[in-house]
Amino acid sequence: MITSTLETVPGKAIREHxxxxxxxxxxxxxxxxxxxAGLKNIVGGxxxxxxxxLSEARDEAFERM
Structure with a gap:
């Protein structure tokens, strides 16, 4: 399976989206x-x-897929 964020994949036919x-x-x-973090939340930022x-969790979730 090829995964892509493009509308088309050059040289390939898309059978199912x-x-x-x-x-x-x-x-x-x-x-x-x-x-x-709670203290920072009070002053903002x-x-x-x-x-x-969040970045670490996203990377791990992607690797598990």
């Missing part, structure tokens, strides 16, 4: 990082620890 595929994983952060966690 399966639509969007997604995978999920659940992760937990360390208590200390949760506490710091990006929660970099959670951004990294």
């Amino acid at each position: 399966l639509g969007i595929v997604q995978g999920s994983t659940v992760r937990a952060k360390h208590f200390g990082r949760d506490l710091m 990006e929660l970099k620890g959670y951004t990294e966690l």
Whole structure:
């Protein structure tokens, strides 16, 4: 199976379009990082620890597919 984000794949005939595929994983952060994220949430801004966690979870879900 070839997976692609393109409308067409050069040199290949598409027999079936399966639509969007997604995978999920659940992760937990360390208590200390949760506490710091909570404080950051009060003043606003990006929660970099959670951004990294989301990226790691997305990569793992993709690998599992």
